[in-house]
Amino acid sequence: MVSWLTGYFKHSNRQDKSLRGNLTFGQTTFSKTFRSTGQFFRQHLWIWPLVAFVILATLGYFVNRSIKHSIEGSLQSELSTLLHVERSMMEKWFQNQESNAISLASLPGVRTAVLQMLDHHEAIAAGKGIGAGEKPRSEEIDEWNGKLKQLLLPGMSAHHFVGYIVVDREQRVIAAQTKELIGQVVPQYSTFLNTVMEGESTVSVPFPSAVLLRDPNGVLRAEVPTMFALSPVRNEDFQTVACIGFRIRPEREFTEILQLGQMGESGETYAVDKNGLMVSNSRFDEQLIISGLIPDREGAVSILNVQARDPGGSLIDGYRPKVRRGDLPFTFACTSALEGKTGVSLEGHRNYRGVPAVSAWTWLPKYDMGIITEIDAKEAFQPLSILRWVFFSLFFLLILTAVAIFVFTLVVARMQQEAREAAIEAKELGQYRLETLLGTGAMGVVYKGHHSMMRRPTAIKLLKSENVSPSAIERFEHEVQITCQLNNPHTIAIYDYGRTPEGVFYYAMEFLDGINLQSLVDRYGPQPAGRVVEILKQICSSLYEAHSLGLVHRDIKPANIMLNRRGGECDVVKVLDFGLVRSLEEDSHGESSKAMTGTPMYMSPEAIQNPKSIDVRSDIYSLGAVGYFLLTGQSLFQATSLGELFQHHIDSVPLPPSQRNGVSVDPQLEGAIMACLEKSRANRPQTAKDLAIKLELVAANDDWCREKAEAWWLQHERESRHERDVSHGDDVQRSSWPSAPSSPVANGGPVAPSAKTVSGFETTMVHGESE
Template identity: 30%
Template sequence: MDADRYARVRDLFLAADELPPDQQEAWVRSNCGGDDSLVQEVMSLLAEHDIDSARAEGERSIDLSQSLAAAGGDAESTPSFPAPSLPPSDDQGTKRGPAKVAGGKPKTRTGSSDTDRGQITRVGAQRTQAVPRYGSGRRTKRGSGGGTMPPPNTVLWVHQTRKARRRNSWWLLLALIIPTCLVGWLTYRNVASLLRKEVQNDLEGLADGLLRSSARFLDNRVQLVESWARAEEVRECVVKLVGIARGDDPVDSLRSAPEIDTIMQQLQYLSGRDDIKFVVWDRTGMTLASWLPDRADVGNPIVQDQANGLAKVFRGQSIIYGPERMVESTEGFVPETDRPVMAPIVPVRDDNGKIIAALLVRGFEMFDDFNQVFSETARVSGTDVYAVNRDGIMVSESPYAVAAARRGDLKVDPDEISAVMRVSEILRADDDDPFSRMVEPLTYAAARASKGRTGMRMTPYESYAGHHVIGAWRWMPRWQLAILVEEPADKAFAAAGIVRFGFLSLGGLLTVAALVTASLIARRSALNEAVLHPLSRYEILGELGSGGMGVVYRARHRQLGRDTALKVLRGDRRSREDQQRFDREARLAATLSSPHCVKIYDYGSSPDGEAYCVMEFLEGLTLYEVVARSGHQTFGRTLFILRQICDAIGEAHGKGLLHRDLKPQNVILSHDAAVGDWAVVFDFGLAKPVDPTGDVFNTSETIWSGTPMYMAPERFRSPESADPRSDIYAIGCIAYFLLSAHPPYAECDPESMFALILNEKPIRMSTHRGESVPPELRELVERSMSKSLERRFQSVSELAEAIDRLRVFYPWTSENADVWWQVHGAEFLDGGNFRPDQIDL
């Protein structure tokens, strides 16, 4: 927009603003001489204008002219880059097509001839932001009587209303809610503590009682078998068998020895059971006698993993075999049952008291009686009780586990739980089987109990069935078994939960009552508070992102229906220096008119100090996302994009401003029907004048500001430096990134990153691409990224000229861009306007 057109728009706007709202549009049309674009610009300004808010904002704002003077320069100082002589094509001339703008509304960009910046950019007047934002369905203009202000609960930043609500409800909080909640909390804590202590005592008492009864049972059974081993007839027969085993050809002699039958008869007599079973081993592990009628196992040695237990017996310690499911531990022995077996193994002594053999006796239902102790305890107490061995294997049949297996909660056979199932957690529901349990971690209680520890846990943990339980465990060191008692957490703390629910319900009802009362009291003032807030004109659609300084929302102007990017200074960044930086970004960006710079629509702050900036909403992908979607870019497209970036940065440099944070994430690429790719530079939060003179730029800087991997070496050496060639280095880094799909430097350690940037060259782009890069293009990137300021391009204008010379040899057309966007960014294209089969690359 030139000066004459601006003056014309201003005069029409000021005159129309004096008229009633329902007469303004007719008057403007009658005075614009049929210029529809002029009508649209004036009506757009009138629709957005609010005289009350403007007056209030003007009283709070700093004189804009001073800030612009501090920024330096004007639109006249924007550098103009000469265009290259491109070969003629069918596309040259004027071309129009639909493109996306904020909110998805169509607009057109007019392509230019080869005399206006190489078919890439257009002057500001051709890309004015005062485009039509309303149609037949637009909202009624303020003051026309056809519309009302949205209710306060639809406005995001109505802090005054919230403050009124807090003031009105504060006395309710002090007088009612806080005392009640405090008393309720103390009462609940005491009740919960008592209930928790009671549950703890019950679990510990149950575990201790089960420990004593189990130990007593095992002691009695072992002592019984020890008495059988001391019987005269049994002991004499064993002594004879040991003697036979030391002679020649012992196997046949042992198998025919009548002493084996004598031992069998004596054990049947002593136990009162005909189905008693026994095995006798000597010190070498040889089987001296057994209950098998064919005596096939006599004379054969025991397997190695069973020999460790015999060593304890020959040291005078009685042990218990199992509970285990028997395997073929000796040649000639075939297990006759698949049920778990539990049997004492006791020493047999000669007349001199020397241990000469080990005796195992089973067949008198020791496992069934042992399992009955746990089953009866579980039935009476209503808890899950079971035993585990050193390996974390459940060695009793837990009624809870059996019931869970029958319901399908445990994917194991109910008859194969004891001495098979490992008490482990269920990390994946589809892996609940015996094999998977062998590699999963043990449950909290089983892991500690199997390591010989005694304790309990009142904090819920996951059981072998995947339920949350609390439990206690005890270790029996003599028998190498652990006792576990577990109870479902919800059952154990059910009483405490009822108390908690009651007090929480009471507190919730009181809180709701206070908030409703406060809201009713504040309702009368809510509408006025919302009207006064400068951001009440915007409807928040969602959060776009956040950074170190602010949060960016997608917002829609309630009257214009225009989508915008609303940036608000974060609540924890409201120091004087942060306010100045935020103010600087808005004011500097507002001074730029390049179509490749983000546009600023509004800026200000609320009475509460909430600084905000309303910007153009950009539809498209950042260069980082472009590379993420399609990898390294073609040579022509890279030059095409760099040329547009140079246009934006060139204008900023012409006004004495440095961006200082150029990177792929701060350049957004959208699809334009006329020229194809359209790049826009944004985020001037770290922008800085070459020669700061105004208060708006008076911020200290003693640390590095920017993104390290795209910062020029001189920025590390002197953070306060302000040299335009630092931005040229960043443009070179962007070129490197587009051509190689990798940043020039990547290092986790900041010190290593700094050392690389200061001293090393980046990896060749051809290495990343897998193909060679033309020497002239490589020279352009290397010169832009030169560590020497003198060797680098001395201005953006010089870099732009170099790019234009190369673009003659590496063209990139709108048709090329159309194909890329159709494949990688179809969501940003206008539907039905593009057919890939019509494009000939």
């Protein structure tokens, strides 16, 4: 018998070793991840628009940031350049006006006339010529003004000057084209006159006129915007004794130069004085009239009427400040300019219209004037706004698409599930005809059926329609692929595997009309030693083939072992449920799961402490626990919690079977079982073959033989002709066999009651959760 067993195991070991490589081919982390990811995306098409959304959002973020930086750089450069050009043009224009004033003031006749006028006024002041306190006669003033006007008129006409004044050191007007000014000290003139009296020529910023002047429309009115180009008049000692100024219309060259600095539809360049008052015209006078910022009358303009203050909101959109204009703060650009700074801001600060704008500014200290260039932020960043609008539109469409596909997927999934359920109800599964429901498990159901052509009874396992998922399908396929590689007569045979057009996954296997070991002990109590030995040897035969191929079952337990009558032979064992099988080559590559797998009552210590380290000797431990259960009718340990049970597996030594129920057990059989249950793997039988050899050495026993086995099966087949307990792994119809009788039966003695176990401990653990 030993020689037969050795020969059998040698035959099993002659399987092609390349099979081991085939079993683990493509099982690398990358290939698994790639496969599972592809499967996931095929199952969830609605994810694609969301993936596109994420990609587009990421792309949009970087494109937006890049374009924003590009626009900001370009905008800053444009504003700085435009401001620099405007400043240069304005300074050049001021210099030209100063030069023109100097050239006219230096004309020999003009200088002589001004000095004579000064001498005459000094004589008058000293009481000579006329009575003290008397004014020069009108005809004398007209004569002096007429002579001076004749001298200045050609040059004034050439340089577009529209009037003149002559002021002495006391800032009294001694000559002017407008007679009303003669003899007056005008306060508005004091700022620029102080500069000229120090010997410097200058140009004043625009200010309201002190007398009635004609505006650009020819209407005579007061406070007409005006400005002067001024030059000192020196005596023979080169000392400044007077000042001559030439009036300039600001709306002509001065404002025109500033209005050249306009960008787009909302860009403008304007000037402010030291009081923040705009001294050039705005391009938005019509808007300012509608907003009430300047009076609604003929010829009303923004120059000298608007201060560059922040209203706190957009006046263009109807916002009105709650305080007076003079109490509002200056705009950011105006404040910076009044501080004498030069800079650029792209932050979108509100301008004098309350509209967010990007701006550049500078200050001309010689002329007490600031220049501000700005453009509405909305227009400045319009390309970026268009880009954002396009991206947001695409995002919205992608989300709508994802929602539509998701709803469509749900509808299709529902229809597919209904189609699968309809196919099962119709009892047609490809070429197989379903007959009787045999059992139901967590992942699948098992039917008895037959092939439509061969008529052979077949057990057909279906993946439950509600469990159709990539992970469930992968495990289902894994079970089939592993099991169909095994040819041992004590391993259940797989006939077929497929998927129906409705999406029902199934595989067909040999139909086992028997009883699993869990039901056997539960109903008929502890089994005779001889029967236990034969059962364990057959299990060893199945496991040795799997172990030789580098496979660990990981879930050896009574419920996964069927006892059958096959081909005239009694007590033929079939090992089932290879759904948790793991390749040792996967372990060597570090690719297996670290989760706990197995059934708590039959798990080895290493399966609890370090699931990644289990090997074939872990199955040997589980098989020892199965043998213990068959002999005693009780599990290894009694516990009230899962943690306590695990701790027993790790630390506690189980009582020998002979001490559990007082039944005499062959010492060699007891020693073989206790060797399997050693805590250290090194002390267990190292292979299933080693255990089989130990069992073969157990002394012959009369408590079980072929005749007794046949008698047992004949008796119980009669009792269960219409009630059959059919099992395929965990998919069990548990009420088929009759309950254990109270009288002695053919197994040689009275039936012992089944040991009590903690609820749920007989459940298979997968990834740390019960299945």
